Amino acid sequence: MGKENIPESVVQLAIADDIIKIGRANSLWPLTFGIACCAIEMMATGGSRFDMSRFGAEVFRPSPRQADLLIIAGTVTKKMQPGIKTLYDQMPEPKWVMAMGNCAISGGPFAIKENYNVVLGADTFLPVDIYVPGCPPRPEGLLQGIIELEELVSDWKRFKDPEKAHSRQPSIRAQADKEV
Amino acid sequence: MILTLTILLAVIIAIAWAAFNAAYLVLAERRGAGIIQRRPGPNINGPFGLLQPPLDGIKLMAKQLIIPDGADKFMYISAPVLVMCPAIMSFVALPYSDWLQAQNIDVGLLMVFAFASMGTMGIVFAGWSSRNKYSLMAAMRSVSQAVAYEIPMIITALTITLMAGTTNLDAIVAQQSENFFHWNIFPLFGETHNILMPFSFLIFFICSMAETNRAPFDLGEAEGELVAGFHIEYGSMGFGLFFMGEYANIVIGATLATIFFLGGWSCPFGLFPGVWWFLIKMYAIIFTIIWIRWTFPRTTIYGLLNLSWKILIPASLVNLLLTAGLMKVF
Ligand code: SF4
Numbered sequence: 001m002g003k004e005n006i007p008e009s010v011v012q013l014a015i016a017d018d019i020i021k022i023g024r025a026n027s028l029w030p031l032t033f034g035i036a037c038c039a040i041e042m043m044a045t046g047g048s049r050f051d052m053s054r055f056g057a058e059v060f061r062p063s064p065r066q067a068d069l070l071i072i073a074g075t076v077t078k079k080m081q082p083g084i085k086t087l088y089d090q091m092p093e094p095k096w097v098m099a100m101g102n103c104a105i106s107g108g109p110f111a112i113k114e115n116y117n118v119v120l121g122a123d124t125f126l127p128v129d130i131y132v133p134g135c136p137p138r139p140e141g142l143l144q145g146i147i148e149l150e151e152l153v154s155d156w157k158r159f160k161d162p163e164k165a166h167s168r169q170p171s172i173r174a175q176a177d178k179e180v
Numbered sequence: 181m182i183l184t185l186t187i188l189l190a191v192i193i194a195i196a197w198a199a200f201n202a203a204y205l206v207l208a209e210r211r212g213a214g215i216i217q218r219r220p221g222p223n224i225n226g227p228f229g230l231l232q233p234p235l236d237g238i239k240l241m242a243k244q245l246i247i248p249d250g251a252d253k254f255m256y257i258s259a260p261v262l263v264m265c266p267a268i269m270s271f272v273a274l275p276y277s278d279w280l281q282a283q284n285i286d287v288g289l290l291m292v293f294a295f296a297s298m299g300t301m302g303i304v305f306a307g308w309s310s311r312n313k314y315s316l317m318a319a320m321r322s323v324s325q326a327v328a329y330e331i332p333m334i335i336t337a338l339t340i341t342l343m344a345g346t347t348n349l350d351a352i353v354a355q356q357s358e359n360f361f362h363w364n365i366f367p368l369f370g371e372t373h374n375i376l377m378p379f380s381f382l383i384f385f386i387c388s389m390a391e392t393n394r395a396p397f398d399l400g401e402a403e404g405e406l407v408a409g410f411h412i413e414y415g416s417m418g419f420g421l422f423f424m425g426e427y428a429n430i431v432i433g434a435t436l437a438t439i440f441f442l443g444g445w446s447c448p449f450g451l452f453p454g455v456w457w458f459l460i461k462m463y464a465i466i467f468t469i470i471w472i473r474w475t476f477p478r479t480t481i482y483g484l485l486n487l488s489w490k491i492l493i494p495a496s497l498v499n500l501l502l503t504a505g506l507m508k509v510f
Contacts, residue, residue: 023235023236023242026239049219053219054224055225056222056225058222062403063408063413063415066414066419094243
């Protein structure tokens, strides 16, 4: 899904809109909803070592009425699909969907000839905003996904100066090569 | 005219104090949970994460408001208001220092308890009107819990009234002024001698925790059994109001415990009595409540009701009788 440019109300107040967007970006409450193995990584992300609460996103709400973000963490089977659709419909606007892991993106390891019950990708029936690849993605991956989603929601970057972050990467890799 | 204006100002300050506490105790709870679980907690948005509550508030207010099909509209909308308003009303009667009080009411104790029990009404409204089986079950649980724990709480408050001889909260504190041994929790040199007061404090503390639906007594919103409890159908600011009402009630419980047992604004060594001592004691109690929530697992509904009907109510009744006897003897 690209970015939609639908005005949210009749009266548009630029500053108020910006503040609301920042508010939304900084408190993305996910739905407590794990489907398969990727959910284990999602739990780890909420745990002490990675701690997504730093970004204000640790409030896993059990009720879809209070959630902003639906993280599809795992294999979507044909039996599960209507349930997920219902949960998505029950969430109030504005809401976002994240496809976490290869299963939710494209069927992943189940996209084979013999497959009879796995839906090949959550985007076949839901408007997915962010894809986090991996089988399973590491918790850092999910955090990156949330930070990217924050930018998508509000046009506001949490961490400025990405060049610096990229320039550090080769050196880390070089170090790892040396260790090997 | 001047009188009306001062009362208005006092009420506005009381509302602001309640809302401020409700918003920032949520952050304190999240950071506290982080510290207890060895993680930082929300610390990036603003210095020490201080911008997190306003950001959450903005998000909740800007979210779509859903009224479920077939819900009783009037009750559905009024329920969160009914939880938050009585909590704010109680703040009007609470004294924080000998000059810092919105209204000095002679029946302050009675008024606070009357408004505190109205909050349960909001929970029943929410559970009944959302037309959801989980919320209805949670509301029934909450009511049985509130009924069970209000009795020992009020009997304990009655014990205090018996000792102080007044229901004026200001006067109750005035009797415990001076140092630690004059406080009601351990009255060695005070006007009344009663060795049972530490138990009264324990009963009062447990009851105030259960009254506010806090873990380990949060059977009303047990996620494993009831999804989200009585506020399952509430999104947006309706849910926010339930949340804020809960924290406002915690503040009321801690404030009452401070007034009844810990000597209000008097200092443990008799030095510089003032509002700062009150705040230190109150926040120490609130911190203990948060600490308990992140340390103990949830009880079962049977364990919860048994604790009240089989232990706390008989104990508080015996306490009341013995206190009356002791007062007669000494
Ligand atoms: S992507 Fe891999 S880890 Fe995630 S649910 Fe599918 S099989 Fe499991």
